[in-house]
Amino acid sequence: PWYSKAEQLFRVRGCLGEDPTEPFHSIPYAFKPVPDEPPIARARAELKSLGLHPASLPLGVDIEAWLKEGKTGWDAFPNTGQGKVDAQTGPLAAALADANIKLETGAHVGWLEVSPDGKSIAAIHYTQNGAQKTLSPKLVILSAGAVNSAVILLRSPSAGNGKTGGKGLANRSDQVGRNFMNHNSSAMLAIDPRRRNDSVYQKTLMLNDYYLSDGKGGKPLGNVQLLGKIDGNMLRANVKLAPKFALDFMAGHAVDWYLMCEDLPDPESRIMVDGKEIVMQWRRSNMQSLEGLTKVMRENFRACGYPIVLSRPFDKRTPSHQCGTVKMGNDPATAPLDPFCRAYDHRNLFVVDGGFLPTSAAVNPALSIAAQALRVADHIRKMELSA
Ligand SMILES: Cc1cc2nc3c(=O)[nH]c(=O)nc-3n(C[C@H](O)[C@H](O)[C@H](O)COP(=O)(O)OP(=O)(O)OC[C@H]3O[C@@H](n4cnc5c(N)ncnc54)[C@H](O)[C@@H]3O)c2cc1C
Structure with missing residues (x-):
């Protein structure tokens, strides 16, 4: 549905x-x-x-x-x-009608901090109005688009890689950033x-x-x-x-x-x-x-x-339907996300944007991304928020 x-x-x-x-x-x-x-x-x-x-x-x-x-x-x-x-005008307006939802504007996420055991995301590091800020929510849903979600994950330090370089987060499969379509x-x-x-x-x-x-x-x-x-x-x-x-x-x-x-x-x-x-x-x-x-x-x-x-x-100056960089799949060895967009490597991280698409099909993608976002939200509500 x-x-x-x-x-x-x-x-x-x-x-x-x-x-x-x-x-x-x-x-x-x-x-x-x-x-x-x-x-x-x-x-x-x-x-x-x-x-x-x-x-x-x-x-x-x-x-x-x-x-x-x-x-x-x-x-x-x-x-x-x-x-x-x-x-x-569509989903955001509907979401903001809920008193529990607050929108922070002008916030630019730089990287995610992983917990000492590497199994969850401990904090989000972002800048807002020139100030460095952090947030430590129970769940992290990364939806920065196929290019920027991959960039944020690749820029985030993982246990072994220090702050720069390396494979970043959610990347046991070495597929983050790959399969760009x-x-x-x-x-x-x-x-x-x-x-x-x-x-x-x-x-x-x-x-x-x-x-x-x-x-x-x-x-x-x-x-x-x-x-x-x-x-x-x-x-x-x-x-x-x-x-x-x-x-x-x-x-x-x-x-x-x-x-x-x-x-x-x-x-x-x-x-x-x-x-x-x-x-x-x-x-x-x-x-x-x-x-x-x-x-x-x-x-x-x-x-x-x-x-x-x-x-x-159209040439590479118009990559308007970008997708595929953090794909979902059934096998953690070949995909960063499970079919509900949860990162195999970090239990409290979901990546929900054009990046999850394993193939690009040949139609405009926005409604498929929105449909999966609604499906994932329903899954999160049942699995994570029901208690
Ligand atoms: C000109 C144009 C026309 C299009 N027309 C159609 C169409 O008719 N039909 C259709 O289906 N699709 C269309 N698309 C494609 C569609 O817009 C995208 O496929 C869709 O928006 C992708 O959704 P997304 O959630 O992956 O990313 P986005 O919608 O790009 O959302 C990502 C959000 O994350 C924010 N962000 C990025 N980096 C950071 C960061 N570091 N910190 C904080 N926030 C960040 C961005 O500002 C953005 O708001 C069009 C695209 C373009 C460019």
């Missing part, structure tokens, strides 16, 4: 029954999907005419509030309003110079026809979904030499898509620390899936009547 509970917490809007890869849902969506604007309704019909199965993209977006705040087509930024339901993804612009795309909020479609196989019984390729609306200024950041009016024209006549493929776990794809620096050694894998998805979608959009189809892969 946890994924559905996460969808409820983030007030996700969607529609069951359209996506051929849809898993079982224990609770239907509480809100109807964000409706297609006319150019996107046309794109949906065009893809359907090819025998494909475009489906409404599940969105944690309160579209009425979003459009009231501004006619903004791009949403890949922290939203200070109520339109985009993110960690702050992100998605292999591309932006694809399907352009028809005869038709404008005047949508304001266009991110209402996805396509999973190539998620489980390439459509011909071959290997999986990935997920396709709409991007926020690209404008000429965004194109200019990538295409320096073209005149601005040409970029505005292209953007105004494009339907903008995001192709997303799985990055596979690789122990040599790593987050490491080097003194104060964080080193990201991202070794991408499975690029052939992205090539395959790019090829088949280019053919599809051409068949839909778009004479120009442009694509560009």
Whole structure:
């Protein structure tokens, strides 16, 4: 039930029954999907005419509030309003309604201190407003994101390693920081110079026809979904030499898509620390899936009547779906965390963020992370807090 509970917490809007890869849902969506604007309704019909199965993209977006705040087509930024339901407007607001929960802001965790026997975390060391502080809670839940949780663990002294260097905490398996994954993804612009795309909020479609196989019984390729609306200024950041009016024209006549493929776990794809620096050694894998998805979608959009189809892969400057650095697993020899995200090495430490994911799948990860967080919280409540 946890994924559905996460969808409820983030007030996700969607529609069951359209996506051929849809898993079982224990609770239907509480809100109807964000409706297609006319150019996107046309794109949906065009893809359907090819025998494909475009489906409404599940969105944690309160579209009425979003459009009231501004006619903004791009949403890949922290939203200070109520339109985009993110960690702050969704779960954090719900948590802070509980009188037992206190939020400390501006606190930067540097390292964790282990107990003399090494079996538990004795203290959290952090800075706040320039002051060094410590906290010694019964349970420690580390949720600093896949990069920073690994960094905090690697920077923490373990029994044998002194304060710098060494393997850090929760790292008997030597897997902390390893298996860093992100998605292999591309932006694809399907352009028809005869038709404008005047949508304001266009991110209402996805396509999973190539998620489980390439459509011909071959290997999986990935997920396709709409991007926020690209404008000429965004194109200019990538295409320096073209005149601005040409970029505005292209953007105004494009339907903008995001192709997303799985990055596979690789122990040599790593987050490491080097003194104060964080080193990201991202070794991408499975690029052939992205090539395959790019090829088949280019053919599809051409068949839909778009004479120009442009694509560009995202590079390592946009690791927006980072995961995998503190993976969960059944064997302490190969994974730092058990399936409830408890560190095998330290009984009172849980690491609950994108780091626990053992694989990256080929979809946006936030709800899977939230679902596991709810599952782990329920486990902690039953196992640690019930007495
Ligand atoms: C531009 C962009 C767009 C995205 N769009 C989507 C989307 O549409 N759908 C989707 O599913 N996913 C999306 N993602 C990915 C999604 O945001 C992440 O996968 C998700 O937030 C990861 O959750 P997390 O708990 O692992 O880490 P985070 O959400 O990054 O949380 C980590 C928190 O820890 C804090 N922190 C870090 N280090 C320290 C420290 N040393 N001390 C104290 N606090 C610390 C950070 O400030 C942060 O608040 C997007 C990401 C980006 C960047």
